[in-house]
Amino acid sequence: MSRKIAGFLVALGAFMVVEWINLGFNLADGHDTGFYVVHGILIVVNVVLGIVLGVIGWRGLRARGRDRSAGLGQQ
Template sequence: MSQKIAGFLMILGIFMIFEWVSLGFNLADGHPTSFYVVHGILIAVNIILAVVLGIIGWRGLRGAIRGRRGDAG
């Protein structure tokens, strides 16, 4: 994986976490409970996806740097 793609995945993960946490704090009162359950599930799933993308990007970035230096492990 190239450094650009790895960096993009890390930035995307950070953006997704920021976006969904902001949405969670901005949900207004007065909706039915099902609205909050559905949005809570969406927020949780997207934060998990963001963390996975960040980890993949981090590992890809470390691998690209190691490959550039010629390290085997």
């Protein structure tokens, strides 16, 4: 995985987590219970996906750094 892609995944994961948690705090009162159930499920799923993408990107950055320090990343 290239450094650009790994960095993009970390940034995307962080953005998703922050954005969906923010949405959760900004839900207005006065909706039916189903509204909150559906949005709660969406928030949980997207926060988990954001964390997974961030971890994949972070591992990609770390692996790339280990390859370069070992001399394997030279072309």
